[in-house]
Amino acid sequence: xxxxxxxxxxxxxxxxxxxxxxxxxxxxxxxxxxxxxxxxxxxxxxxxxxxxxxxxxxxxxxxxxxxxxxxxxxxxxxxxxxxxxxxxxxxxxxxxxxxxxxxxxxxxxxxxxxxxxxxxxxxxxxxxxxxxxxxxxxxxxxxxxxxxxxxxxxxxxxxxxxxxxxxxxxxxxxxxxxxxxxxxxxxxxxxxxxxxxxxxxxxxxxxxxxxxxxxxxxxxxxxxxxxxxxxxxxxxxxxxxxxxxxxxxxxxxxxxxxxxxxxxxxxxxxxxxxxxxxxxxxxxxxxxxxxxxxxxxxxxxxxxxxxxxxxxxxxxxxxxxxxxxxxxxxxxxxxxxxxxxxxxxxxxxxxx
Amino acid sequence: xxxxxxxxxxxxxxxxxxxxxxxxxxxxxxxxxxxxxxxxxxxxxxxxxxxxxxxxxxxxxxxxxxxxxxxxxxxxxxxxxxxxxxxxxxxxxxxxxxxxxxxxxxxxxxxxxxxxxxxxxxxxxxxxxxxxxxxxxxxxxxxxxxxxxxxxxxxxxxxxxxxxxxxxxxxxxxxxxxxxxxxxxxxxxxxxxxxxxxxxxxxxxxxxxxxxxxxxxxxxxxxxxxxxxxxxxxxxxxxxxxxxxxxxxxxxxxxx
Amino acid sequence: xxxxxxxxxxxxxxxxxxxxxxxxxxxxxxxxxxxxxxxxxxxxxxxxxxxxxxxxxxxxxxxxxxxxxxxxxxxxxxxxxxxxxxxxxxxxxxxxxxxxxxxxxxxxxxxxxxxxxxxxxxxxxxxxxxxxxxxxxxxxxxxxxxxxxxxxxxxxxxxxxxxxxxxxxxxxxxxxxxxxxxxxxxxxxxxxxxxxxxxxxxxxxxxxxxxxxxxxxxxxxxxxxxxxxxxxxxxxxxxxxxxxxxxxxxxxxxxxxxxxxxxxxxxxxx
Numbered sequence: 001x002x003x004x005x006x007x008x009x010x011x012x013x014x015x016x017x018x019x020x021x022x023x024x025x026x027x028x029x030x031x032x033x034x035x036x037x038x039x040x041x042x043x044x045x046x047x048x049x050x051x052x053x054x055x056x057x058x059x060x061x062x063x064x065x066x067x068x069x070x071x072x073x074x075x076x077x078x079x080x081x082x083x084x085x086x087x088x089x090x091x092x093x094x095x096x097x098x099x100x101x102x103x104x105x106x107x108x109x110x111x112x113x114x115x116x117x118x119x120x121x122x123x124x125x126x127x128x129x130x131x132x133x134x135x136x137x138x139x140x141x142x143x144x145x146x147x148x149x150x151x152x153x154x155x156x157x158x159x160x161x162x163x164x165x166x167x168x169x170x171x172x173x174x175x176x177x178x179x180x181x182x183x184x185x186x187x188x189x190x191x192x193x194x195x196x197x198x199x200x201x202x203x204x205x206x207x208x209x210x211x212x213x214x215x216x217x218x219x220x221x222x223x224x225x226x227x228x229x230x231x232x233x234x235x236x237x238x239x240x241x242x243x244x245x246x247x248x249x250x251x252x253x254x255x256x257x258x259x260x261x262x263x264x265x266x267x268x269x270x271x272x273x274x275x276x277x278x279x280x281x282x283x284x285x286x287x288x289x290x291x292x293x294x295x296x297x298x299x300x301x302x303x304x305x306x307x308x309x310x311x312x313x314x315x316x317x318x319x320x321x322x323x324x325x326x327x328x329x330x331x332x333x334x335x336x337x338x339x340x341x342x343x344x345x346x347x348x349x350x351x352x
Numbered sequence: 353x354x355x356x357x358x359x360x361x362x363x364x365x366x367x368x369x370x371x372x373x374x375x376x377x378x379x380x381x382x383x384x385x386x387x388x389x390x391x392x393x394x395x396x397x398x399x400x401x402x403x404x405x406x407x408x409x410x411x412x413x414x415x416x417x418x419x420x421x422x423x424x425x426x427x428x429x430x431x432x433x434x435x436x437x438x439x440x441x442x443x444x445x446x447x448x449x450x451x452x453x454x455x456x457x458x459x460x461x462x463x464x465x466x467x468x469x470x471x472x473x474x475x476x477x478x479x480x481x482x483x484x485x486x487x488x489x490x491x492x493x494x495x496x497x498x499x500x501x502x503x504x505x506x507x508x509x510x511x512x513x514x515x516x517x518x519x520x521x522x523x524x525x526x527x528x529x530x531x532x533x534x535x536x537x538x539x540x541x542x543x544x545x546x547x548x549x550x551x552x553x554x555x556x557x558x559x560x561x562x563x564x565x566x567x568x569x570x571x572x573x574x575x576x577x578x579x580x581x582x583x584x585x586x587x588x589x590x591x592x593x594x595x596x597x598x599x600x601x602x603x604x605x606x607x608x
Numbered sequence: 609x610x611x612x613x614x615x616x617x618x619x620x621x622x623x624x625x626x627x628x629x630x631x632x633x634x635x636x637x638x639x640x641x642x643x644x645x646x647x648x649x650x651x652x653x654x655x656x657x658x659x660x661x662x663x664x665x666x667x668x669x670x671x672x673x674x675x676x677x678x679x680x681x682x683x684x685x686x687x688x689x690x691x692x693x694x695x696x697x698x699x700x701x702x703x704x705x706x707x708x709x710x711x712x713x714x715x716x717x718x719x720x721x722x723x724x725x726x727x728x729x730x731x732x733x734x735x736x737x738x739x740x741x742x743x744x745x746x747x748x749x750x751x752x753x754x755x756x757x758x759x760x761x762x763x764x765x766x767x768x769x770x771x772x773x774x775x776x777x778x779x780x781x782x783x784x785x786x787x788x789x790x791x792x793x794x795x796x797x798x799x800x801x802x803x804x805x806x807x808x809x810x811x812x813x814x815x816x817x818x819x820x821x822x823x824x825x826x827x828x829x830x831x832x833x834x835x836x837x838x839x840x841x842x843x844x845x846x847x848x849x850x851x852x853x854x855x856x857x858x859x860x861x862x863x864x865x866x867x868x869x870x871x872x873x874x875x876x877x878x
Contacts (some may be wrong), residue, residue, distance in 0.1 A: 354699055358686045361682060361686065362683065362687075365679065365757075368700075368754065369705055369755075369757070369758075370705070370715075370755070371716075372713045372716030372717050373708050373713065373716070373756070374704060374713055375719055375726065376708065376713070376716050376717040379716075379719070380874050384870055387719050428617065428618060428621060431614055431617065431618060434614055435615030435618060436615070436811040438614075438615075439615070446771060447615075447618075447619075447622070447868070449863070450622050450627065452863070453626050453630070454626060456807060456811060456859060456866070457811070457856065457859055458811055458812070458814070458832075458852075458856075458859060459812065459815065459854055460652035460817065460832055460836060460851045460852070460855075461630075461633065461836055461856060461859075462629075462813070462856060464633060464835070464839060464849070464852060465623065465630050465633045466629050467839075468629060468633060468845075468849075469624075469625070469628060472632065475706075484625065487625075488621075488625040488626065509817075513753035521777040532659055545703055545706050545707070547665065547708045548707065549707075549709065549710050551710060551711055551744065551818065552818070556839070566709055567678070567712070569709055569711045569712055569715075570711055570818075572814075573711065573822065577712070577715060581712065582712070585708050585709060585712050586640055586706065589704075589707055589708045589773055592704060592707045593704065596704065601819070
């Protein structure tokens with residue numbers, strides 16, 4: 001036993017040599033705490049930022065807007081830059097959690113991000129005071145052409161018993177309800193209890209057919225031929241097709257959600273100056289292009305889009321769809337009461 | 353016949369316990385990034401592992417927290433054992449009851465309760481909060497392994513040492529300590545293992561920019577685990593396995 | 609150095625990191641957002657979705673505990689009769705898997721159990737029917753048994769090795785057959801180990817949220833999932849705390865049970 005412990009200690013010590021610590025000199029300009037979606041950035045761009053600015057990036061990841069919010073709100077984790085979606089930004093603005101941006105420090109953001117995306121942002125960020133768009137996209141169905149017969153064009157296929165146990169649904173409250181609300185023809189921002197109850201019943205009826213409620217795992221499972229149909233963000237379409245050519249992405253005809261994920265700075269941040277430097281760096285055209293190549297989510301950075309060499313992708317209908325062709329709606333924050341209602345109904349579905 | 357049945361039974365249980373571990377080891381050599389596909393044999397994940405600063409940092413945090421929390425818990429636990437031993441029976445029962453709470457309570461409740469405490473104290477979530485939480489749930493394991501040894505002690509040897517002019521400190525270190533040392537060591541080892549494998553409590557007490565292997569894996573689970581992680585686990589597992597074999601082949605130590 | 613003084617740092621530690629935090633959970637559990645006293649958060653357990661989650665949690669953890677016990681007892685007996693010198697080796701073989709991260713091991717089961725996973729490929733090769741338990745309660749039970757089995761084996765093994773072989777021999781000398789000896793001597797003497805094993809398995813199984821997420825495909829909501837969600841997603845800490853209080857009542861029951869069988873207060877963990 002003594003020997004075992006001695007050996008253990010040796011291992012711990014050698015591991016410490018391996019990992020090496022002590023990099024205070026490398027970063028003279030402090031730190032920036034970034035809180036972003038999982039695998040939502042090219043790690044190389046972070047290294048470039050650190051090298052160019054001398055600011056150390058402390059990077060953390062979340063998987064849904066809902067898990068991000070309590071952490072920022074409670075103030076237990078003081079981040080400098082966060083990347084929530086539209087409706088969550090609105091909620092943060094409403095609850096006074098965000099700091100106003102100083103646009104003088106964001107020349108790249110002003111020059112490179114397409115005007116239409118700022119206009120779209122007005123819905124949740126009036127006056128464009130708080131947010132800089134980073135990625136956008138739609139939510140649709142990813143399906144395996146070998147397992148699904150015929151073209152897919154409607155959410156209703158997710159209720160088709162032929163595909164029992166081969167359907168993957170999103171494990172986040174808004175994205176799950178969106179599918180039901182859209183197929184019922186209601187607004188994706190419905191707060192009407194009767195409509196929501198109806199959506200709930202529809203989702204409960206669907207539950208026996210669902211293989212699993214997952215978030216980003218849809219990607220891996222679809223690539224691995226584990227499921228035939230999955231609800232997924234459009235940004236994953238290019239990546240998954242690259243890995244498994246049998247997969248196809250479609251925006252259902254009943255309409256869907258169009259979303260924007262934007263950089264914001266929480267009020268309780270520790271270093272706003274570094275935060276703005278980070279945001280502006282990410283808006284540089286070459287950096288935005290690197291990120292687009294890596295994560296394949298549609299970029300609102302029009303300057304970067306011009307730099308895309310592959311013409312197919314540059315004009316891809318999946319990466320840059322013509323929004324006027326589809327029935328689309330952006331989520332908005334529905335208030336605390338509606339939030340509670342959604343959560344309760346969600347729990348009812350899951351516990352059923 | 354009966355022996356054969358026993359052997360089969362043990363083998364089956366071992367297959368059950370080690371099947372996932374073998375799976376992970378196999379996956380660490382899988383050239384395909386996806387869990388679901390076998391893409392041929394490769395060692396590239398092992399090479400990438402040593403370039404992946406995030407995973408190495410998480411490993412370092414995990415080991416450091418496991419070591420520090422086990423060490424501090426062992427010190428506090430040993431002192432507590434001496435104190436508990438000298439208490440009246442009723443007080444002892446109460447204190448042992450309290451001691452056992454973090455071990456018997458649900459991890460999720462322990463995690464949440466510590467999170468609430470740290471928030472009220474206005475602490476910055478990070479290394480320190482994780483460390484404090486780990487010490488807290490490690491202490492009962494230490495006390496549990498020391499107490500039985502403590503009970504077997506003959507109090508008169510300690511008193512004899514005092515009579516012979518030794519100070520309390522000296523008497524403790526030369527008489528009591530050697531006798532309870534095996535308990536202390538196994539307590540330390542147990543605490544180290546528990547800390548290493550903990551996810552839930554770390555999940556609730558961690559702050560920005562700090563990850564242990566567990567929390568790192570939990571975030572990766574959602575997006576698909578990076579094969580480097582399999583490589584790292586394989587290395588850790590093999591290291592411990594080799595250590596075990598070494599220890600067991602060496603002449604039997606009496607203290608175990 | 610007074611021995612009373614020695615207890616002070618530990619008493620302080622207990623108060624600061626065990627009692628006060630628990631008190632905070634209780635405080636949150638019996639107040640609402642405005643800080644006013646309410647029992648609503650605790651009574652919330654009675655709503656359909658919460659009571660169902662609790663019921664499923666209890667059911668699954670009871671089944672897993674039972675399976676663990678049935679698997680572990682024979683195993684512990686076999687191990688206890690093996691060469692005594694190998695004591696530490698036996699213990700370590702069961703602790704060894706813990707060095708491979710628990711989340712990874714559970715994920716590995718996902719790989720094994722998936723529709724086109726390893727087990728099904730083997731079954732298909734052998735022309736046997738496929739095993740479709742991933743994302744069902746069975747998979748969750750399997751995950752629980754897998755993760756908590758060592759906690760059942762070790763205490764039983766310990767209590768069995770503590771039995772004086774002379775007692776067994778005496779029983780046999782007095783004419784008891786193997787079965788009688790087991791029922792009347794071995795089994796009663798190993799009860800403390802069994803009880804401590806049950807506590808060690810039941811509580812983590814009852815309160816887990818990770819196993820159900822990874823192996824249940826989030827289709828089965830356990831009480832642990834509800835509490836975790838209230839804290840990390842919904843942000844209703846008062847409700848989360850209230851439900852935690854309900855959980856603690858079960859755990860308290862468990863603690864009392866183990867205290868009755870463990871009068872010396874030394875536990876039988878390892």
